[in-house]
Amino acid sequence: MRIRLPSPSGGHGPRRTLRSLVALALLASAGGCRVEWTPPGAPTPWPTESARHWRWQWQLSGPLDTGVDADVFLLDGLRTTAAETSALRARDRRLVCQVSVGAYARTDPDADRYPAAVRGAAAGRPGVRWVDVRRWEVLRPILADRFRLCRGKGFGAVALADADGYARRPGFPLDFDDQVLFNRRAAQLARSLDLSPGLLNDLPQVASLAPDFDFAVNEECVRLRECDRLLPFADAGKPVFHVEYAGDPADFCVTTVGYGFVSMRKTRDLTAWRAPCPSAP
Structure with a gap:
């Protein structure tokens, strides 16, 4: 796929320079073998001096391309194999495991662990349902095992997805405070398992949750002006x-x-x- 870059027109100063840099950057721009690997160290650090300079990749479908020129890879913890994470970690890549914490899919290997009492409304994706995040005593062991799966495959961080059910129609009377408490608990659980927690979307709660998370992942804040x-x-x-x-x-x-x-x-x-x-x- 190619992106046509418009010729600069009317721009000047730093904006024009940055547009030129963007254009130049864009224009420039397995198997059955068993691979030995070593679990990562305690939670992935994110030095503040590097916060603006990470190169990252987000891939959830198609054959995983481990050769992408990126420092950080956000991947599906179920689909990604230990051999793939080992290959990436051998090149000092930082690995983030995407984990759904506020919803589950019928095809998830642990779907039968969610009792009927916590199963909510459809989450807008085929076969996916929200869960009652107020039931921490039920959800904690399920999430702990999901996080352990990520650790076992060599991930050092997790991005918490579906962490905004309160703002949807989850089938439960969830409010802002219910969701904040659950998200904080999930972040603390990740840390207890030596994983760095990141927040995926949930922009209305960023001001409340930023101290509890190490990084954020966002979709389309420019288009949505947020x-x-x-x-x-x-x-x-x-x-x-x-x-x-x-x-x-x-x-x-x-x-x-x-x-x-x-x-x-x-x-x-x-x-x-x-x-x-x-x-x-």
């Missing part, structure tokens, strides 16, 4: 990994690099293809 909500992470020197699914990177990168995010253009199916923004100066 990027300023992520500033509690960026201002604290924590990485904000951002993706847009539409628009010209030469335009949206100007906004997100200015905020201090690390951004890229992806397709919604999150295959290996990516068009990254240049790092912040």
Whole structure:
């Protein structure tokens, strides 16, 4: 897939320079073998001086491309094999495991562990349902095992997905405080298992939750005009990994690099293809 970059027109100063850098960056831009691997050390550190400079990749479908020029890989913990994570870690890549914490799919290997009392409404994806996040005593052991699976495969961090059921129609009377408490507990659980916790979306709660999480992952804050909500992470020197699914990177990168995010253009199916923004100066 190619992205046509418009010729600069009317721009000047730093914006024009950054657009040029974006354009240049974009234009420049297994098997059955058993691989030995070693579990990662205690939670992945994210040095504040590097927060604006990580190169990242988010792939949830298609054959995993371990050769992508990225420092950080956000991957599906179920689909990704220990051999793949070992190959990435051998090249000093940081690995983030995407884990659904507030919902489950019928096809999940642990789906039968969710009792009827915590199963909620459809979550908008085929076969996926929200869960009652107020029932921490029920959900904690399930989530702990999901996190342990990530650790066992060599991940050092987790991105908590489906952490905003309160703002949807989950089938339960969840409120803002219910969700904040659950998300904090999930982050603490991840830390107890030597995993660095990250928050995926849930922008209305960022101001409350940024102190509890090490990084943020966001979809389409430029299109939705909500990027300023992520500033509690960026201002604290924590990485904000951002993706847009539409628009010209030469335009949206100007906004997100200015905020201090690390951004890229992806397709919604999150295959290996990516068009990254240049790092912040």
